[in-house]
Amino acid sequence: MDIKDQVIALIAEQAMLEVSDVSETSTLESLGIDSMGLVESIFSIEETFDISVPFNANKPDDSDFDLTSVATIISGIETLIAQQKTEEPTG
Amino acid sequence: MKRVVITGAGTINALGTSVAETMEAMREGRCGIGPLEFRDVERLSIRIGGQVKGYDPEAQFNRQQIALYDRFTQFTLLAAKEAIAQSGLIFSGELAEISGVVLGTAGGGVSTWDDNYRSVYEAGKNRVHPFVVPKLMNNAATSHVSMEHNLKGPTFTVSTACASSNHAMAQAFSMVRSGMSKVMITGGSESMLCFGGVKAWEGLRVMSRDACRPFSANRNGMVQGEGAGVFVFEEYEHARARGADILAEMIGVGMSSDAADIVMPSRRGATRAITGALRDAGIAPDQVGYINAHGTGTAANDKTESAAVADAFGAHADDLMISSTKSMHGHLIGGTGAVELLACIMALRDGIIAPTIGYEEPDPECALDVVPNVAREANIDVALNNAFAFGGLNAVLALRKI
Incomplete structure (x- = not known):
């Protein structure tokens, strides 16, 4: 699976929806993911892609990682993978 | 009793x-x-x-x-x-x-x-x-x-x-x-x-x-x-x-459950615990001079607690002092209300209100007198000690000067 399919799968699981119900333009809010679901989604993303996502639930808007939609999450993951693979070669 | x-x-x-x-x-x-x-x-x-x-x-x-x-x-x-x-x-x-x-x-x-x-x-x-x-x-x-x-x-x-x-x-x-x-x-x-x-x-x-x-x-x-x-x-x-030195009198408690969310605080649950403590103590809201806040420093707690204080006290919310000493000793989780009771005793007995330190920018959603950064002398008769836990379980204590 590519990043897009993996993200859609994990977001669908979090939202308790079918994969076909989630698209790149879906927003987490429209999928019914609340603040706890958001924190859990970030955990799944970190575990799936072996990256560290900067996120403080007290200041969700301050994060460089844009959690608005599936598309912004995918591009955020791509950026973090590129950054963190070079910074932390030992993983 | x-x-x-x-x-x-x-x-x-x-x-x-x-x-x-x-x-x-x-x-x-x-x-x-x-x-x-x-x-x-x-x-x-x-x-x-x-x-x-x-x-x-x-x-x-x-x-x-x-x-x-x-x-x-x-x-x-x-x-x-x-x-x-x-x-x-x-x-x-x-x-x-x-x-x-x-x-x-x-x-x-x-x-x-x-x-x-x-x-x-x-x-x-x-x-x-x-x-x-x-x-x-x-x-x-x-x-x-x-x-x-x-x-x-x-x-x-x-x-x-x-x-x-x-x-x-x-x-x-x-x-x-x-x-x-x-x-x-x-x-x-x-x-x-x-x-x-x-x-x-x-x-x-x-x-x-x-x-x-x-x-x-x-x-x-x-x-x-x-x-x-x-x-x-x-x-x-x-x-x-036996002629004991009395530090303060415990006069009431209010307890409530939000019955809503395992981590998000509830304005109504907190308000019910505060008003419950006042009722149990048999005091009017305007007798309260100081509240030691739960005041965790999270986005959610502090605005919810401020709203609950406004609901419980009405216009008097603007006259009372409320501070969070967690800014100094941190959040002691299950022990926090006990260490914070010391700030209530100090307020009642010594007339000194512990400050909320680290206060840098006013938040319109927390528009109360939080005793920013510097302790204050004040003569108060009644103090409350708030605690609002994960799981939506709330307990507020009321104390009086003696």
């Missing part, structure tokens, strides 16, 4: 190893939060806390005691010793049989769990010390206080996350008020500042990496503390008859 007074107080926390030291730090607005020091701290993303520094267990307890006392039990015993010594009470005969201990803790012996999981999982050992269970159990501290001071009446531990010690003190108060007990030792303790303890909290993404700034618009989360606060709650006539 009997009147209930506080005749002894003891503590150890990041601000000091006694009530006097802690109150002095609160008056000076000193911050006890700093870099955490323990094994594997470099594997944490959160590396600050209100840790008790320079603490040497071997200076306080012997080898056999240390084998049985987790850090949370050690802290509890030190605070209990100070409190009971101040009260002047010696428990024997009939008094011992009707006096007990109710203490709060959320996690109990967290570092004992942590150390022994390390030893079996990481080091691959197949044997642990024989006292692991009696050391880590949540009631260990309570039982050791009972044994150390010969307290033979109703004795147990209350565990309601961040409201544990307020619920414990509410219970102790009710037992003395009803006449069931003459004296109750109460309060709470916590010591989660170890790798596993902080790692668990990191997961929730609500911890600050730099400071606890309650009610400030730029707040970015809570900071954990550790320690204990222990008090002697005594029936008023009993205290007066």
Whole structure:
């Protein structure tokens, strides 16, 4: 699976929806993911892609990682993978 | 119903190893939060806390005691010793049989769990010390206080996350008020500042990496503390008859459950606990001069608590003072309400209101007098102590000057 399919799968699981119900333009809010679901989604993303996502639930808007939609999450993951693979070669 | 007074107080926390030291730090607005020091701290993303520094267990307890006392039990015993010594009470005969201990803790012996999981999982050992269970159990501290001071009446531990010690003190108060007990030792303790303890909290993404700034618009989360606060709650006539020095009177409690969400606070649940405490104490809202806030420094708590205070007090919300001393000693989780009760006693007895330090930017959603950064002199008659826990369990205590 590519990043897009993996993200859609994990977001669908979090939202308790079918994969076909989630698209790149879906927003987490429209999928019914609340603040706890958001924190859990970030955990799944970190575990799936072996990256560290900067996120403080007290200041969700301050994060460089844009959690608005599936598309912004995918591009955020791509950026973090590129950054963190070079910074932390030992993983 | 009997009147209930506080005749002894003891503590150890990041601000000091006694009530006097802690109150002095609160008056000076000193911050006890700093870099955490323990094994594997470099594997944490959160590396600050209100840790008790320079603490040497071997200076306080012997080898056999240390084998049985987790850090949370050690802290509890030190605070209990100070409190009971101040009260002047010696428990024997009939008094011992009707006096007990109710203490709060959320996690109990967290570092004992942590150390022994390390030893079996990481080091691959197949044997642990024989006292692991009696050391880590949540009631260990309570039982050791009972044994150390010969307290033979109703004795147990209350565990309601961040409201544990307020619920414990509410219970102790009710037992003395009803006449069931003459004296109750109460309060709470916590010591989660170890790798596993902080790692668990990191997961929730609500911890600050730099400071606890309650009610400030730029707040970015809570900071954990550790320690204990222990008090002697005594029936008023009993205290007066023996000429005890009375620190303050406990006059009411309010408890509620949000019955809504496991972590998000509720304005209505908090309001019901506050108004419940006023009703139980039989006082009008405008008699309250000071509230020691739950004030965790999270986005959610501080705005919800401010809204609840506005709902409970109406126009008087603008006249009272509310501060969060967590900005100085950190959030002691199950022990927090006990250490914060010291700020209420200081306000009532000494007329000094502890500040909310680290306050940098006003937040329109927390538009109350939070006593920013500098302690204030004020003559107040009634103080409240708020605690709103994960799980939606709330407990508010009301105290009066005597």
